[in-house]
Amino acid sequence: MPNLNNGRPSGAVRALGIDPGLGTLGYGVVLQTGHDLQCEAYGVVKTPTGLSLSARLLCLYNELHSITEEYAPDIIAVEKLFFGRNVTTAEMVWQARGVVLLLAAQTGQEPYEIKPNEVKMAVCGYGGAEKAQVQGMVTHLLGLAKNPSPDDAADALAIAIAGLAVRNYDRNILKGS
Amino acid sequence: MPNLNNGRPSGAVRALGIDPGLGTLGYGVVLQTGHDLQCEAYGVVKTPTGLSLSARLLCLYNELHSITEEYAPDIIAVEKLFFGRNVTTAEMVWQARGVVLLLAAQTGQEPYEIKPNEVKMAVCGYGGAEKAQVQGMVTHLLGLAKNPSPDDAADALAIAIAGLAVRNYDRNILKGS
Numbered sequence: 001m002p003n004l005n006n007g008r009p010s011g012a013v014r015a016l017g018i019d020p021g022l023g024t025l026g027y028g029v030v031l032q033t034g035h036d037l038q039c040e041a042y043g044v045v046k047t048p049t050g051l052s053l054s055a056r057l058l059c060l061y062n063e064l065h066s067i068t069e070e071y072a073p074d075i076i077a078v079e080k081l082f083f084g085r086n087v088t089t090a091e092m093v094w095q096a097r098g099v100v101l102l103l104a105a106q107t108g109q110e111p112y113e114i115k116p117n118e119v120k121m122a123v124c125g126y127g128g129a130e131k132a133q134v135q136g137m138v139t140h141l142l143g144l145a146k147n148p149s150p151d152d153a154a155d156a157l158a159i160a161i162a163g164l165a166v167r168n169y170d171r172n173i174l175k176g177s
Numbered sequence: 178m179p180n181l182n183n184g185r186p187s188g189a190v191r192a193l194g195i196d197p198g199l200g201t202l203g204y205g206v207v208l209q210t211g212h213d214l215q216c217e218a219y220g221v222v223k224t225p226t227g228l229s230l231s232a233r234l235l236c237l238y239n240e241l242h243s244i245t246e247e248y249a250p251d252i253i254a255v256e257k258l259f260f261g262r263n264v265t266t267a268e269m270v271w272q273a274r275g276v277v278l279l280l281a282a283q284t285g286q287e288p289y290e291i292k293p294n295e296v297k298m299a300v301c302g303y304g305g306a307e308k309a310q311v312q313g314m315v316t317h318l319l320g321l322a323k324n325p326s327p328d329d330a331a332d333a334l335a336i337a338i339a340g341l342a343v344r345n346y347d348r349n350i351l352k353g354s
Contacts, residue, residue: 053290
């Protein structure tokens with residue numbers, strides 16, 4: 001597969017956003033050049049329910065490894081989820097998320113862990129935005145003809161945009177502006 | 178490091194037991210030859226609290242990778258934990274456990290996921306055994322001079338013994354005995 005890293009414009013920053021999950025994991029790749037945001041790819045990684053937990057985690061890891069090899073992101077942003085008391089769902093997603101964070105560390109990156117309200121804030125300007133508002137703004141910001149589908153992929157694009165926003169904020173703080 | 182796999186007696190089975198955790202992960206290596214159980218190694222992997230979550234997961238992965246390379250276990254047994262409603266503790270342990278299961282899959286193994294009551298049943302003969310009873314029986318079964326320490330390492334040895342018991346049970350079922 002081509003390494004798109006070489007083809008990016010000077011000063012551009014590529015973000016890989018990840019919405020963690022065991023059965024379905026969403027990913028989205030967004031390139032920022034100045035104030036322009038461009039969608040380069042999005043999709044989902046699905047793991048067969050018939051496989052064991054460890055085999056599914058290996059599927060996720062291998063697919064994500066291919067994606068990071070192909071797009072060579074400058075930053076990786078991973079949603080930090082909250083489950084309240086739904087521990088059964090949570091344990092599967094957390095185990096998948098452990099694999100995602102490991103892979104980020106193996107690529108030499110310190111992943112941005114982004115909370116749901118930070119995603120809404122970055123994309124819509126306020127932390128209480130509805131899901132449909134977030135998806136509409138993702139479509140608008142990326143100049144897409146229609147809302148990305150499925151939802152996990154759209155969420156991952158929003159997470160990538162939020163990762164870029166946090167990075168820009170951190171850099172501006174460092175510059176004292 | 179020497180590959181101890183080559184030095185094991187014919188018909189012997191080596192189990193790596195793992196008590197998952199982010200700050201402290203326990204491991205234990207037990208060799209079964211017929212009805213004899215021998216402790217080959219035990220210890221803990223600690224990750225610095227000053228590191229990020231992803232960096233700590235990478236530490237765990239790298240240390241465990243070295244352990245699996247050194248001992249080349251025939252089976253890997255990982256405790257399946259229950260946290261009730263303590264979600265904050267749970268999320269860190271689950272993320273660490275995802276990395277453990279991934280590594281098992283990468284070595285070509287289908288890990289045994291062992292519940293706490295299965296560990297107690299395998300080591301003490303009943304699922305309601307107290308922690309001190311389990312540790313005492315581990316010391317007895319492995320012919321050790323004193324209880325292994327720290328607790329996470331002792332727990333991992335118990336998990337390894339339980340993994341061997343489940344394997345033997347599965348094989349006897351297959352043989353129809």
